[in-house]
Amino acid sequence: MKIARNTTLIHHCSLIDGTGGPAVEDGALLIRDGRIAFCGRMADAPFAGPEVERIDGMGGTLLPGLVEAHFHATYFNISALEDLDIKYPVEYVSMLSSVNARLALECGYTAARSGGCLFNIDFWLKRAIDEDLIPGPRLAASGREICSAGGLMDWNPEFRKIGMEGLVFIINGAEDARRAVRALVKDGVEWVKTYPTGDAASPDVNDHHTLCMTFDEMHAVVATAHNHKLKVTGHCRATQGIKNALRAGYDAIEHGTFMDDEALDLLLERNVPCVPALYFEKASVERGREFGLSQLVIDGHQETLEAGSESARRILRSGGRLGMGGDYGFGWNPHGDYARELTFFVRDVGLTPLEVISCATKTGAEIMGCGTEFGTLEVGKLADLLLVDGDVLADISLLEDRRNFLAVMQAGIIKAGRLATPFPTVVRREK
Ligand SMILES: [Zn+2]
Secondary structure (H helix, E strand, O other): OOOOOOEEEEEEEEEOOOOOOOOEEEEEEEEEOOEEEEEEEHHHOOOOOOOOEEEEEEEEEEEEOEEEEEEOOOOOOEOOOOHHHHOOOHHHHHHHHHHHHHHHHHOOEEEEEEOOOOOOHHHHHHHHHHOOOOOOOEEEOOOOEEEEOOOOOOOOOHHHOOOOOOOEEEEOOHHHHHHHHHHHHHHOOOEEEEOOEOOOOOOOOOOOOOEOOOHHHHHHHHHHHHHOOOEEEEEEOOHHHHHHHHHHOOOEEEEOOOOOHHHHHHHHHOOOOEEOOOHHHHHHHHHOHHHOOOHHHHHHHHHHHHHHHHHHHHHHHOOOOEOOOOOOOEOOEOOOOOOHHHHHHHHOOOOOHHHHHHHHHHHHHHHOOOOOOOOOOOOOOEOOEEEEOOOOOOOHHHHHOHHHEEEEEEOOEEEEOOOOOOOOOOOOOOO
């Protein structure tokens, strides 16, 4: 990804650095060659000569670029699970994914960690973004997911005579688990996404209290993945599934819905981050009926919403780490709505706006393994940031509407927002 080759001063703004500290009023940030050279009060800023480009923050808020911690580029606002793997061919889903990536960047998300995708689209999407062929968040790629036979993701009935090869490796036993991870190693993904448990979406045989993988299978996934330096995460709702994942050595927990004391202790012991992805649950409850979800499914999402909110609160209050985002790409929870997660965590879960912003920036970058490169506004880090017209701490929901954005920047280059060039130049491929 290109890096700015100039010096820019952003001034006249309130500055939130993402570390959790209070906002700096009358803040200023100096960017030299794409990296942060100064961040603090304007009164303390180094002298900036006439060669320095200036951006007037108009009294707005400057914060690190947001990180979507559970991004599904290939989910195209579907309304039924099977749409995810058999509605369109991979060629068309690839194009839809590039549109979703661009939208995420325009929504202030300068980075994203994938939570699984169709075929190996993520890996190539990441490459196209890195080579500036298409705009999008810096991506941590996942790929096809792993679930045991008969589990949550094994939904195509036998009479269709098709498998789940586009979306999921369906495994039986530890040997299959190792084979699936080895295929992902060859695909070049960074994260292996698994399904230790079911979900409210499948109330008959794979609900949110059901296990969908054995401990042996999960352990085989982790051992193989770690051997090849890949990280492992999993869709964990049921209490036992969370514990199995943590004992098997998972690097992150998705959802972490039904946490008991023992599960929380296991999580905190290794400081494993959790991505609750709760707004999806709220949207499922509020809008599910419009999209034909049954009452049983909606009731399950309500139970998930309540338990998940309580678990997320406990994790943060106990000193654990939460990533923000998750599962946007369903009809009732479409791409572009990502920042509703942040508003939800302030208004419904009870976190402070500063806490939520740290989760959505610093922790997100840490989950991606990039905590030293971006995620906070600190000297030396890449200038991936978001300049918002308005006081974000007074109204976190300003982040939901990209029309409020003055600039979305990656490595010092404005990619979106009102200050972006109206007609993006086509980048000629130089390799
Ligand atoms: Zn997901």
